[in-house]
Structures are given as C-alpha cells and as structure tokens.
Amino acid sequence: MAQEYRKPLPQPTETSRPFWEGARRGELRLQRCRSCGEYVFYPRSLCPHCLSPELGWTTASGRGHVYTYTVVRRPAHPGFRDEVPYVLAIVELEEGPRLTTNIVGVAPEEVRIGMPVEAVFEPATEEITLVKFRPRKET
Amino acid sequence: MELRRSAAIVGIGELRPSRHPDGRPVLELLAEVTRLAIADAGLEKGDVDGLLVAPPLAEHSLMWPTVLAEYLRMHPTFAETVDLGGASACGMVWRAAAAIRAGLCRAAVCVTGDVLDPDSFYGPRGGRPARVPGREFESPFGPMGANSGYAMIAMRHMYEFGTTSRQLAKVAVDQRVNANANPDALFFDRPLTIEEVLASPLVCDPLHLYEIVMPCTGAAAVLVAAPEIARRGPHRPVWLLGAAEKLTHMSLAQAPSLTTSPIAYTAPRAFEMAGVTPQDIDLVSVYDCYTITVVVTLEDAGFCPKGRGGPFVEEHDLTYRGDLPLNTHGGQLSFGQAGLAGGMSHVTEAARQLQGRAGQRQVRNCELAFVNGNGGIMSEEVSLVLGAD
Numbered sequence: 001m002a003q004e005y006r007k008p009l010p011q012p013t014e015t016s017r018p019f020w021e022g023a024r025r026g027e028l029r030l031q032r033c034r035s036c037g038e039y040v041f042y043p044r045s046l047c048p049h050c051l052s053p054e055l056g057w058t059t060a061s062g063r064g065h066v067y068t069y070t071v072v073r074r075p076a077h078p079g080f081r082d083e084v085p086y087v088l089a090i091v092e093l094e095e096g097p098r099l100t101t102n103i104v105g106v107a108p109e110e111v112r113i114g115m116p117v118e119a120v121f122e123p124a125t126e127e128i129t130l131v132k133f134r135p136r137k138e139t
Numbered sequence: 140m141e142l143r144r145s146a147a148i149v150g151i152g153e154l155r156p157s158r159h160p161d162g163r164p165v166l167e168l169l170a171e172v173t174r175l176a177i178a179d180a181g182l183e184k185g186d187v188d189g190l191l192v193a194p195p196l197a198e199h200s201l202m203w204p205t206v207l208a209e210y211l212r213m214h215p216t217f218a219e220t221v222d223l224g225g226a227s228a229c230g231m232v233w234r235a236a237a238a239i240r241a242g243l244c245r246a247a248v249c250v251t252g253d254v255l256d257p258d259s260f261y262g263p264r265g266g267r268p269a270r271v272p273g274r275e276f277e278s279p280f281g282p283m284g285a286n287s288g289y290a291m292i293a294m295r296h297m298y299e300f301g302t303t304s305r306q307l308a309k310v311a312v313d314q315r316v317n318a319n320a321n322p323d324a325l326f327f328d329r330p331l332t333i334e335e336v337l338a339s340p341l342v343c344d345p346l347h348l349y350e351i352v353m354p355c356t357g358a359a360a361v362l363v364a365a366p367e368i369a370r371r372g373p374h375r376p377v378w379l380l381g382a383a384e385k386l387t388h389m390s391l392a393q394a395p396s397l398t399t400s401p402i403a404y405t406a407p408r409a410f411e412m413a414g415v416t417p418q419d420i421d422l423v424s425v426y427d428c429y430t431i432t433v434v435v436t437l438e439d440a441g442f443c444p445k446g447r448g449g450p451f452v453e454e455h456d457l458t459y460r461g462d463l464p465l466n467t468h469g470g471q472l473s474f475g476q477a478g479l480a481g482g483m484s485h486v487t488e489a490a491r492q493l494q495g496r497a498g499q500r501q502v503r504n505c506e507l508a509f510v511n512g513n514g515g516i517m518s519e520e521v522s523l524v525l526g527a528d
Contacts, residue, residue: 073340075209088343090391130280
C-alpha cells in the first residue's frame with residue numbers, strides 16, 4: 001500500500017505526532033489549552049488564543065458540519081488525477097475548530113453546506129491515516 | 140507619521156503580458172521595468188535610492204533587492220523584499236512612501252514580475268518545502284492551489300447571501316469590455332458574454348474557467364518619489380492619500396470569516412486617512428484573481444452593504460464608460476496575471492487613469508482611485524487611496 005500512495009503525505013512533527021497517532025487508532029484528537037480552555041487545530045507548540053505553551057490533548061466527538069466545500073474537477077497534483085471530481089471541504093467541528101478535509105461516501109452533487117458529517121479514518125500508509133468526513137444522520 | 144501626500148507615483152514601467160516565457164531569466168524582466176519606470180519619471184538611475192522587490196514565483200533567490208541592485212549597479216539606501224502575495228504591489232507603495240517620509244530615501248522603485256504560464260504555475264516547484272502547517276493539514280486532501288480556496292469562499296457567499304453564478308460572471312464580462320479597449324491586455328481581441336462564462340468548464344465548483352485568472356509572463360514597476368521630486372516630473376503626480384494593511388490567515392480553514400475579508404478593516408482606514416468616502420471614488424482598481432474576489436472587495440470596502448455585492452455588480456456598469464469604472468485595464472482576469480505583477484497592474488492602471496494617460500479607455504474627470512491588493516486566499520490585504528492633484 002505504502003509504495004502505491006502517490007498523493008502528498010503529511011510529515012508529522014514532534015508537536016503534531018499525537019494527532020497522527022490518534023488518527024491511526026480511529027480517534028480525532030484536538031489540542032486544548034490548559035490555560036484558557038480553547039480548542040486548538042491544527043496542532044501547535046503554543047496556544048494561538050493566549051500564547052500559553054500548556055496545551056493538552058483531548059479526543060473530539062468526530063462530529064461536525066460542512067462549513068463550505070468545492071468540487072475539484074482538475075487536480076493540481078498528479079496524485080489526484082484518478083480521483084476527480086472529488087469534494088474538498090472545510091468542516092466545522094462540534095468543538096469549534098475548522099479543518100480542511102474531503103467529504104467521502106456521497107456523490108459530490110449531493111454535498112451541501114450545513115450537512116451533518118462524521119469523521120472516517122482512511123489509512124494512507126502504515127504511519128499516516130487521513131481524517132475525512134462522511135454524511136451522518138442528525139442526532 | 141503622516142502618510143497622506145508623503146509621496147507620489149511619478150513613473151510607470153510595465154511589460155505587455157505574454158502567454159509564455161520567452162526564455163529570458165526573470166531578472167532581465169525586473170531590470171527592464173525598473174529602467175522603464177525611471178525613464179518614465181524623467182529621472183536618472185542615480186536619483187533612485189530606494190528599491191523594493193516582490194519575490195517571483197517561477198525563480199527563487201535570496202536577497203532579490205541586492206541581486207537587482209547589483210545587476211543595475213544601483214546602491215540604494217533603502218531596500219526591502221515585500222512578500223504579501225498579490226498584495227505585495229500595494230504593500231510596496233505605502234512602504235516606499237513611509238521610507239521617504241522617514242527620510243530613508245527620496246525616490247524608490249517598486250518592482251514585480253514573473254515568467255509563468257499555466258503549466259509552470261500549476262506544476263511542481265523546486266526547492267525544499269518548509270515544514271508549515273498547510274503542507275501537513277491541507278495538501279493531503281488535494282486543494283487546487285488558490286482555485287479551490289476561492290471556490291469555497293464563493294460557495295459560502297452563495298449560501299449566506301444568495302449570490303449567483305450569473306452575477307459573478309457579470310464581473311468577468313464587464314472587465315472584458317475594458318480589456319477590449321486595451322491593446323496590451325492578453326484578451327484584447329476576444330469578446331466575452333455571460334453565457335460563455337457560464338458555459339465554460341467548472342474548474343472548482345462554483346467557479347468556471349473564465350472566472351479564474353490566467354498565469355502569464357510579464358513585469359511591472361512604479362517609481363514612488365518625494366513631493367519635491369514629484370512636482371518636477373513630466374506627469375501629474377499620483378499622490379498616496381490613504382493606506383492600510385491587514386493579514387489574517389494562510390489556510391482558509393483558519394480564517395476568522397470566509398465571506399468578510401480583512402478589507403473590512405483596511406479600506407475604511409485608507410478612506411479615513413484620505414478624508415474621502417467610497418462615493419467620492421472615480422475609479423475602482425481592485426485585485427481580481429477570481430470574480431468572487433471583486434464582489435467581496437466591493438462589499439468590504441463599503442461600495443455596497445455586506446451580501447449585496449451580487450446584485451450590486453448587476454445594477455452597475457463596471458466598464459470604463461460606466462457609472463462605476465472598475466479594473467479598466469481589463470483586470471487580471473482579462474489583462475493577465477504575471478505573478479505579483481498582476482497585483483501591480485491595478486496600481487499602474489490607477490496611475491495611468493489619474494494621469495490622463497489611459498488612451499481609449501480613459502475615464503473622464505478621474506481624480507480619485509481606490510486600489511486594493513489581495514494575497515493568498517483573501518489572507519493579506521492592502522488598500523490604497525490614490526489621487527491626482
């Protein structure tokens with residue numbers, strides 16, 4: 001599998017490694033500031049709200065909604081050539097942070113802003129599992 | 140420090156955009172527009188003691204101002220690399236004025252250019268990529284450069300305000316009418332209709348091919364000079380009357396808002412510094428990498444209320460003959476985007492119009508221009524108000 005993966009792969013840093021370890025176990029992990037209580041994504045070495053270095057890790061619900069999206073019809077990177085059209089989206093998590101991701105498990109034309117989604121974990125390599133989202137029933 | 144009337148644009152150098160690089164290094168293009176800007180200002184090289192350069196995308200170097208200064212045997216006493224993406228050109232103009240006001244130099248040339256075409260723009264770039272968050276948390280999901288970012292802004296704008304593709308297409312079509320009156324524009328001889336925009340292929344929904352800027356090759360520079368030099372020049376001085384700058388995010392997922400840009404901060408401050416309002420403006424010359432960029436800019440700059448940008452562009456004639464002349468050179472959508480020289484084209488066009496040198500597309504009684512530079516995914520914004528005497 002690893003040798004066939006042709007799309008850009010993240011290169012985890014010491015700071016972000018807990019996120020990627022969580023993803024590999026099927027958990028969406030966020031940082032939370034011990035000082036001001038804000039949730040933080042992407043992983044950082046200090047809190048972007050209060051600049052405290054005291055950031056801990058929490059496991060998020062994995063639920064959110066589509067904040068915006070586009071259907072990419074011409075890939076900029078050759079690794080996505082066989083995937084077009086695909087949905088690139090910004091998902092707003094229940095905990096607050098927004099992240100860039102793909103919406104999968106649904107036809108691109110059925111995706112809507114506001115659509116409830118949940119995290120799915122797609123292994124890319126032994127080390128890297130990407131967090132994508134699929135539609136969920138509103139609970 | 141008072142920036143208002145601290146300096147003026149007194150010279151323009153600009154190459155006609157071309158669809159492909161001709162093999163010349165980008166340095167030669169930068170040198171050529173520097174020469175042209177100095178000559179246009181009626182100055183000698185020895186009069187120029189400030190040099191600001193925006194880093195080209197196609198060719199990487201450290202210390203561009205030093206590379207260019209050495210090439211031209213210039214010895215500036217103020218130099219700066221200004222790296223604000225598409226906002227670099229506007230960012231250079233107010234920095235040059237501030238340096239002049241601070242006494243660091245008296246005449247500064249601001250230089251942009253690139254050797255791009257669509258293949259080289261979207262293709263792989265050299266060098267070791269920095270370990271920045273976008274590479275780790277965005278690239279794996281397949282963004283199509285800026286295209287997918289602006290598409291997601293447009294999608295959200297449509298969702299929040301009911302903006303339509305037909306309204307966005309109107310921006311491209313009015314600007315094409317302007318380009319059809321500008322022999323230097325890439326699409327000078329190609330008319331365009333709203334139906335053609337809507338029938339062009341979707342690249343990133345909801346953006347069609349003809350709503351997306353075309354990377355090309357070219358360069359542009361302006362010479363910014365102290366008042367005593369400006370008053371002696373061969374052209375009407377184009378005074379810097381107002382300026383403001385703000386940056387918010389690199390990745391769109393980190394933006395405070397997708398549909399309100401930092402222009403909502405920069406434009407009112409630039410207008411306030413100039414002592415004017417949007418209603419006083421004769422020419423709007425604003426960054427247009429995509430149609431949606433213009434709509435968001437008009438809203439945030441106060442030409443219409445937030446969310447009304449779509450109906451506003453339908454209700455107004457944005458051509459050089461119209462009631463709100465906008466991007467009279469054709470905008471980057473129809474003039475061409477030669478890297479960061481695309482952002483400079485809004486400055487050079489405003490200067491030409493204010494100097495009365497815009498030829499067939501001259502706006503009558505053009506005294507006051509609003510210019511906006513935009514970089515990234517509406518990440519970094521610089522607003523300027525420019526005025527003729």
